[in-house]
Amino acid sequence: MSEPAQYDVVIVGAGIAGALVAKRLTTAGLKVLVLEAGPDTTRSIADYTSHLETFYAASAKGAESPWPPAEAAPQPDGGDLFKDKSLPANSGYFIQNGPHLYGSTYTRTLGGSTLHWLGVSLRMLPEDFEMGSRFGLARDWPIRYDMLSPYYEQAEHEMGVSADVVDQRYLGLRFSESYDYPMHRVPPSYSDRVLGAAVNGMRVMVGEDSVSVQVRSYPAARNSIPRGSYQPVGALDVDADGNARRSFLGERCEGNTACTPICPVQAKYNANKSLAQADRRHLTLRAQAVASDILIDKSGHAVSGIRYKRYDDPGSIQHTEEIATGRIYILAAHAVENARLMLVSGLQSQSKKVGCGLMDHPALYVWGLAPFNVGSFRGPQSSSGIEDFRAGRFRTRHAAFRFDIGNDGWHATTGAPDATVNDAVLKQKLVGQRLRSHLEDQLPRQVRFSLAVEQLPNLKNRVTVDPSNRDKLGNPRPVIDYEIDDYTFKGMIAARKVALAVFRQAGITDCSSNAVELPFPVAEYEGEKFYYHGMGHCAGTHAMGDNAETSVVDEYQRSWEHPNLYLIGSGSFTTMGTSNPTLTLAALALRTADHIIARMRKHNPGIEPGPRRRKETQRVNPG
Amino acid sequence: MSVSRRLETFVAFSAEVTAFTPTEVWGTGLTQRYLDTVDGVVGTAMTDALLNAFDRITTQSAGERTAKLRQTVFGCEQLGPVARAVVKLWYIGTWYALPAAWQERFGPAAQDGTFVPTPDAYVEGLLWSAIGAHPPGAKAQGFGSWQFPPGIPKF
Ligand SMILES: Cc1cc2nc3c(=O)[nH]c(=O)nc-3n(C[C@H](O)[C@H](O)[C@H](O)COP(=O)(O)OP(=O)(O)OC[C@H]3O[C@@H](n4cnc5c(N)ncnc54)[C@H](O)[C@@H]3O)c2cc1C
Numbered sequence: 081m082s083e084p085a086q087y088d089v090v091i092v093g094a095g096i097a098g099a100l101v102a103k104r105l106t107t108a109g110l111k112v113l114v115l116e117a118g119p120d121t122t123r124s125i126a127d128y129t130s131h132l133e134t135f136y137a138a139s140a141k142g143a144e145s146p147w148p149p150a151e152a153a154p155q156p157d158g159g160d161l162f163k164d165k166s167l168p169a170n171s172g173y174f175i176q177n178g179p180h181l182y183g184s185t186y187t188r189t190l191g192g193s194t195l196h197w198l199g200v201s202l203r204m205l206p207e208d209f210e211m212g213s214r215f216g217l218a219r220d221w222p223i224r225y226d227m228l229s230p231y232y233e234q235a236e237h238e239m240g241v242s243a244d245v246v247d248q249r250y251l252g253l254r255f256s257e258s259y260d261y262p263m264h265r266v267p268p269s270y271s272d273r274v275l276g277a278a279v280n281g282m283r284v285m286v287g288e289d290s291v292s293v294q295v296r297s298y299p300a301a302r303n304s305i306p307r308g309s310y311q312p313v314g315a316l317d318v319d320a321d322g323n324a325r326r327s328f329l330g331e332r333c334e335g336n337t338a339c340t341p342i343c344p345v346q347a348k349y350n351a352n353k354s355l356a357q358a359d360r361r362h363l364t365l366r367a368q369a370v371a372s373d374i375l376i377d378k379s380g381h382a383v384s385g386i387r388y389k390r391y392d393d394p395g396s397i398q399h400t401e402e403i404a405t406g407r408i409y410i411l412a413a414h415a416v417e418n419a420r421l422m423l424v425s426g427l428q429s430q431s432k433k434v435g436c437g438l439m440d441h442p443a444l445y446v447w448g449l450a451p452f453n454v455g456s457f458r459g460p461q462s463s464s465g466i467e468d469f470r471a472g473r474f475r476t477r478h479a480a481f482r483f484d485i486g487n488d489g490w491h492a493t494t495g496a497p498d499a500t501v502n503d504a505v506l507k508q509k510l511v512g513q514r515l516r517s518h519l520e521d522q523l524p525r526q527v528r529f530s531l532a533v534e535q536l537p538n539l540k541n542r543v544t545v546d547p548s549n550r551d552k553l554g555n556p557r558p559v560i561d562y563e564i565d566d567y568t569f570k571g572m573i574a575a576r577k578v579a580l581a582v583f584r585q586a587g588i589t590d591c592s593s594n595a596v597e598l599p600f601p602v603a604e605y606e607g608e609k610f611y612y613h614g615m616g617h618c619a620g621t622h623a624m625g626d627n628a629e630t631s632v633v634d635e636y637q638r639s640w641e642h643p644n645l646y647l648i649g650s651g652s653f654t655t656m657g658t659s660n661p662t663l664t665l666a667a668l669a670l671r672t673a674d675h676i677i678a679r680m681r682k683h684n685p686g687i688e689p690g691p692r693r694r695k696e697t698q699r700v701n702p703g
Numbered sequence: 704m705s706v707s708r709r710l711e712t713f714v715a716f717s718a719e720v721t722a723f724t725p726t727e728v729w730g731t732g733l734t735q736r737y738l739d740t741v742d743g744v745v746g747t748a749m750t751d752a753l754l755n756a757f758d759r760i761t762t763q764s765a766g767e768r769t770a771k772l773r774q775t776v777f778g779c780e781q782l783g784p785v786a787r788a789v790v791k792l793w794y795i796g797t798w799y800a801l802p803a804a805w806q807e808r809f810g811p812a813a814q815d816g817t818f819v820p821t822p823d824a825y826v827e828g829l830l831w832s833a834i835g836a837h838p839p840g841a842k843a844q845g846f847g848s849w850q851f852p853p854g855i856p857k858f
C-alpha cells in the first residue's frame with residue numbers, strides 16, 4: 081500500500097464489543113476510528129430523555145419502541161414477524177426463508193443492542209466450551225473456561241455487574257481466589273423469595289438424573305451497592321463536543337421495571353458508558369456512517385479499507401461515500417451484520433462458513449397465577465433464575481435450558497397489564513369498584529417464567545445476502561434460513577415439564593398450557609405446537625475454531641484468511657451454551673484487544689503495554 | 704353545559720367508573736387533555752350525550768347510580784363502547800380504537816385509532832397505584848423496594 085493508513089485501527093460498530101475494544105486500544109495509545117451506523121442520540125441526558133418520551137408515547141411498547149432506526153440503517157423489529165403470514169417473510173428488515181422464523185432483533189443506534197438489553201450477565205459453564213469432547217456434539221471451542229476466566233473478571237468490572245460469588249459457584253463455575261463481583265447482588269424480589277421458599281430443594285427427574293431446584297439470584301449489569309472502592313457508572317451526559325458532565329443519576333437501580341426496552345436512569349449498563357471512558361485524544365467517533373463493504377488489497381488477503389456511507393439526516397437517505405483506512409480492521413457490528421458485511425464484500429472464507437451456524441436461545445413462556453399476592457410488576461423485570469438444568473448428562477440427547485423468573489407479571493406473554501384491563505372491561509364487562517378489585521386481585525399474582533433453550537450450530541441455519549434485495553441505502557438486506565432441530569425441541573419439552581412441576585410445587589395455577597393463537601412464532605414438533613420467541617441472542621455466524629478448514633476466526637477472533645481483520649462478538653461463538661451471550665462476548669473482546677496491543681507493540685515498542693495507563697500520544701508509524 | 708361544568712362532570716364520571724376519587728383524577732393533570740381526546744374522537748355532541756346521561760343521576764345513591772349507569776350508559780350500544788374506552792384510558796393511558804361494529808353504526812369517528820394522547824398519559828395511568836406498583840420506566844419505587852412484601856392502598 082502506498083497511502084499511509086489514517087488510523088491504527090478501524091472499528092465498525094459502537095456496541096459493547098466495539099466500545100470495549102476502543103476503550104482499551106485508545107488507552108494504550110492506539111489511534112482508533114469507530115464507524116457507527118446509527119445516530120449519536122444516546123449520550124446526553126436531553127437526547128436520552130427524548131428516547132424515553134418516545135417509549136412513553138408508543139402504543140406498542142416492544143423492545144425497539146424507544147429506538148426507532150434511521151432510514152439509512154434499518155433494523156429488525158419484533159413486529160415484523162407478523163406482517164407476513166407466509167414464507168419467505170419479506171416485509172421487515174430481514175428476509176426470512178424459514179422454515180421457522182428467526183425471532184431475535186438488535187438495535188442500530190450508537191450504543192447498540194445494550195440500549196435495550198436486560199442485563200443478565202452469566203458466565204458460560206466450563207463444560208459449554210467442550211461440547212465436542214464431552215457430548216460428541218458440534219465442536220469444542222479453541223479456548224477453555226480457565227483461559228477466559230481473567231477476562232470474565234475484567235468484563236464484570238467494565239460493565240458493572242452486581243452479584244455475590246457465593247451464589248454463583250454451581251455446575252463447575254469457578255472464580256479466582258478472593259474474587260468477588262464489583263457490586264453486591266441486586267436484591268432478589270419478594271416473589272423470588274416466596275417462590276424460593278416453596279420450591280428450593282425439590283427434586284425433578286431429567287433423563288436419569290434427579291436434579292435439585294434452586295431459585296438463584298443472577299449476575300446483572302445493573303448498579304447496586306458497590307464493593308470496596310468500586311465506583312458505579314451512572315447516566316452519561318456527554319455534550320456535543322464530547323465532554324462528559326458529571327451526573328449522579330443511575331448510580332443505583334431504582335426498580336424501574338424497564339431494563340428492556342429502556343432504563344430511564346441508566347443504572348443498567350449500556351455500551352456508551354465504556355465508549356465515554358476511551359482516551360479521547362486517540363478516538364475518532366463517526367456516527368451516521370454505515371459500513372457498506374470491505375476492500376481487499378492486491379495480495380488478495382489484507383484489508384485495505386472500509387467503504388462507508390455517511391448521512392446527515394436520520395430521516396433521509398442522502399449520503400456521501402467515503403473510505404476509512406487503518407492498519408487493523410475490526411468488525412463489531414453484531415453477528416448478523418458482521419456476516420452480511422463479509423458476504424457483500426465477497427469474503428466467503430476458505431471454510432465457506434461465513435454466515436453459517438446462526439444460533440439463538442429460542443425460548444418458551446410458561447405463566448400462571450400464584451395463590452396469593454406476590455407483588456408482581458415491581459423491581460427489575462427479573463432478578464433470579466433457575467440454573468440447575470444448564471448442565472447434565474442429558475446433554476447428549478437434548479438441549480440444556482435455564483429459566484428467567486419474571487417480576488413483571490404476564491407483561492411479556494399476554495401483554496399484561498393492558499391486556500388484563502382490556503379483557504376485564506370488554507369481555508367481563510367490569511367497571512368501577514368491581515373492575516378495580518378484580519385487577520387488584522389478579523395482577524399482583526401473575527407469575528411468568530422464560531425458558532431459554534440451547535441451540536447447536538447447524539450449518540443450514542444461516543445469513544446470506546441477495547443483491548436484488550436491498551435496503552433504502554442500497555445495502556443488501558440479510559436473508560435468513562433458520563430451523564429449530566430435534567435437539568432443541570426435546571430440550572423445550574423437558575424445560576416445560578420442569579417448569580410445570582415447579583408451578584405445581586409452588587401452588588401456581590398454570591394459565592399457559594391451553595393458550596392458543598399467541599403472538600409469537602410457532603413451530604410444530606411431534607404434533608405439538610411450540611410458541612417460541614427470540615432472546616436477542618444472535619450468534620455463531622463467524623465461529624471460532626482451531627483451523628481454517630472448519631472455522632472463520634481463530635481464538636483471538638482474527639480472520640484466518642485476512643491477517644489484519646478481526647470479527648468480534650457473539651458471531652464468534654463455537655457453541656451457545658445457555659448463558660446470555662453478552663458477558664462472554666465482552667470477555668472475548670477484551671482478550672482480542674490485549675492481543676492486538678501485543679501484536680502492534682511487537683512492531684512498535686512505543687505502544688503502551690496494557691490497559692489503564694495513560695501517556696501522551698505515541699504516533700504509530702503505518703506499516 | 705358551561706365549559707367548566709363540562710369538565711367537572713367529566714371528572715365526576717371518570718371517578719365513578721374507575722373507583723378512584725375525584726382528587727386522584729384531578730391529580731393526574733390530564734383531565735382536560737382526556738376530555739379533549741374524547742371530543743376529538745367521537746365529537747362534542749356525543750361526549751355531551753354521555754356527560755348529560757351521567758349528570759342526570761349524580762344526586763342518586765351509589766347503588767342507584769351503578770344500576771342507572773349500567774342501563775343508560777354501559778348498556779347503550781352507542782355510549783357503552785365510548786364509556787369503556789374512557790375507563791381504559793384512565794387506567795392505562797391508551798385510547799383503544801372503538802369496535803368495528805360501533806364504527807359501522809355510529810361512525811365515522813375521524814380521529815379514532817389506538818394511541819397514547821401524551822407521554823404523560825402512560826406515566827399517570829391509574830392502574831399502577833391500584834396494584835401497588837408503578838408504570839415500567841417511570842415513578843420507580845427506589846433501590847431494593849421490590850424485596851419487601853407488596854402493599855396495596857386501601858380505598
Ligand atoms: C430484547 C433483548 C434483550 C437482551 N437481553 C440480554 C441479556 O439480558 N443478557 C445478554 O447477555 N444479552 C442480552 N441481549 C443481547 C445483547 O443485546 C447483545 O448480545 C449485545 O448487545 C451484542 O453486542 P455487540 O456489540 O456485538 O452488538 P450491538 O450491541 O448490536 O452493537 C453493534 C453496533 O454496530 C452498529 N452497526 C451495525 N451495522 C453497522 C454497519 N454496517 N456500519 C457501522 N455500524 C454498524 C450498530 O448500529 C450497533 O451500534 C438482549 C438482546 C435483546 C434484543
Ligand code: SF4
Binds near residue numbers: 302303336340346
Ligand atoms: S430495574 Fe429499572 S432502574 Fe433498575 S436497571 Fe432496570 S430499568 Fe434501570
